[in-house]
Amino acid sequence: MAKDTLSITDNRTGKSYELPVEHGTIRALDLRQIKTGPDDFGLMTYDPGLTNTASCKSTVTMVDGDNGILRYRGYPIEQLAERGTFLETAYLLVHGELPTQSELEEWQYNIVHHTFIHENVKKFMDGFRYDAHPMGVFVSTIAALSTFYREAKQIHDAECRKHQIHRLIAKAPTLAAFAYRHMSGMPYAYPDNDLSYTGNFLSMMFKTTEAKYEPNPALERALDVLFILHADHEQNCSTNAMRAVGSSAVDPYSAMAAAAAALYGPLHGGANEMVLTMLREIGSVKNIPAHIERVKNKEVRLMGFGHRVYKNYDPRAQIVKEVAETVFEVTGRNPLIDIALELERIALEDEYFLSHKLYPNVDFYSGIIYEAMKIPIPMYPVLFAIGRTPGWLAQWQESLEDPDLRIVRPRQIYLGEGERQYVPIDQR
Numbered sequence: 001m002a003k004d005t006l007s008i009t010d011n012r013t014g015k016s017y018e019l020p021v022e023h024g025t026i027r028a029l030d031l032r033q034i035k036t037g038p039d040d041f042g043l044m045t046y047d048p049g050l051t052n053t054a055s056c057k058s059t060v061t062m063v064d065g066d067n068g069i070l071r072y073r074g075y076p077i078e079q080l081a082e083r084g085t086f087l088e089t090a091y092l093l094v095h096g097e098l099p100t101q102s103e104l105e106e107w108q109y110n111i112v113h114h115t116f117i118h119e120n121v122k123k124f125m126d127g128f129r130y131d132a133h134p135m136g137v138f139v140s141t142i143a144a145l146s147t148f149y150r151e152a153k154q155i156h157d158a159e160c161r162k163h164q165i166h167r168l169i170a171k172a173p174t175l176a177a178f179a180y181r182h183m184s185g186m187p188y189a190y191p192d193n194d195l196s197y198t199g200n201f202l203s204m205m206f207k208t209t210e211a212k213y214e215p216n217p218a219l220e221r222a223l224d225v226l227f228i229l230h231a232d233h234e235q236n237c238s239t240n241a242m243r244a245v246g247s248s249a250v251d252p253y254s255a256m257a258a259a260a261a262a263l264y265g266p267l268h269g270g271a272n273e274m275v276l277t278m279l280r281e282i283g284s285v286k287n288i289p290a291h292i293e294r295v296k297n298k299e300v301r302l303m304g305f306g307h308r309v310y311k312n313y314d315p316r317a318q319i320v321k322e323v324a325e326t327v328f329e330v331t332g333r334n335p336l337i338d339i340a341l342e343l344e345r346i347a348l349e350d351e352y353f354l355s356h357k358l359y360p361n362v363d364f365y366s367g368i369i370y371e372a373m374k375i376p377i378p379m380y381p382v383l384f385a386i387g388r389t390p391g392w393l394a395q396w397q398e399s400l401e402d403p404d405l406r407i408v409r410p411r412q413i414y415l416g417e418g419e420r421q422y423v424p425i426d427q428r
């Protein structure tokens with residue numbers, strides 16, 4: 001009869017063990033009993049990059065990479081992108097359910113009324129070099145917020161946590177836009193609470209002398225959809241950083257700064273920046289075959305392609321491609337889209353990409369939209385961070401409520417020297 005267990009025979013000792021299987025996993029600690037003798041520490045697993053290790057149980061986001069499916073709290077990403085708003089999606093991620101009308105109004109009120117930042121934040125933002133990368137500024141200023149909200153350390157107080165979640169979702173666009181204004185030498189534009197979440201962000205980015213900035217509705221909607229698409233993606237590198245750092249019981253500002261730092265890397269949220277650089281370098285459709293050859297020779301990676309989880313088309317990339325067309329109706333066509341489309345077409349017919357299951361990911365087309373909207377390249381990872389903020393917070397909150405939570409502290413395989421005696425410097 002079938003049983004939910006796994007039988008293991010240790011050929012080193014001839015002993016057999018039966019381990020429970022739950023949710024398609026065994027508990028790593030159950031392996032510890034498998035020893036060659038009393039002095040043996042016990043069996044561990046070796047999993048660099050945690051490619052086959054479930055680090056938590058979660059109810060937030062489901063990714064089915066083989067079938068190209070992404071759902072937040074059970075809702076398909078396509079439906080949320082078509083019919084929802086970013087703030088509604090943020091509520092869904094944080095609370096687990098879509099809001100009723102009154103819940104949404106209260107949520108929006110709470111976010112809108114936390115968009116301002118303390119004036120002192122502006123002062124240390126001024127201290128960054130004139131050309132500081134806005135993602136570095138974002139990471140640092142998110143961390144710095146912990147010094148303004150010292151009560152945020154009370155992470156086990158649900159009300160207090162809620163307050164910090166409102167603040168972080170509300171202030172992320174303000175810090176992002178201020179980082180951009182600093183980079184471009186423009187005066188900071190304060191939040192306009194009459195505008196939508198995304199409209200206000202565009203206002204803080206682009207407002208100049210006009211008394212009131214009026215965002216273009218098509219661009220406002222496009223950016224809102226991009227934020228929805230980036231809002232969560234289960235245990236990715238930055239979310240894992242949020243959970244790992246948060247497991248030390250630090251405040252959410254410090255944990256989110258760590259998450260944003262993880263996002264900065266070119267293999268993660270920095271990829272959209274790299275895609276644009278790559279497309280510009282390719283420069284023309286005629287240069288694509290040569291670039292594909294370089295990728296296949298492993299000289300460079302095709303940025304915006306491939307994913308740890310998706311071994312099929314990333315469903316977000318499909319939506320971003322459609323959003324691009326709505327943006328181009330307003331901004332005019334970004335010529336890079338033609339290079340991207342042709343690159344995708346050639347790659348998806350090529351044996352290397354097919355056999356490696358490499359498809360466009362969310363970042364392949366998003367940068368082309370941002371560029372058409374006149375958002376400078378260094379801002380791309382920052383936009384990703386604004387979108388990902390509710391996901392990080394939902395996952396952080398879930399981790400704190402998890403009875404299985406322990407400080408994240410992996411093991412290692414030590415392959416270094418045995419004990420050695422200190423040698424004075426003149427005898428080395």
Ligand code: CMC
Nearest residue numbers: 267268269271301302303304305306307308356361362363
């Ligand atoms: N171009 C060319 N080859 C690739 C690529 C790529 N973009 N991605 C993976 N490969 C190859 C890689 O060379 C390796 O080949 P082989 O088995 O012959 O040695 C194989 O595919 C597996 O690669 P891997 O690095 O072990 O795969 P991974 O799951 O560790 O990496 C990834 C996932 C996203 C880091 C990687 O696909 C990549 O570097 N992509 C480009 C950067 C990018 O677009 N990142 C954004 C990810 S989506 C947004 C986000 O969540 O941040």
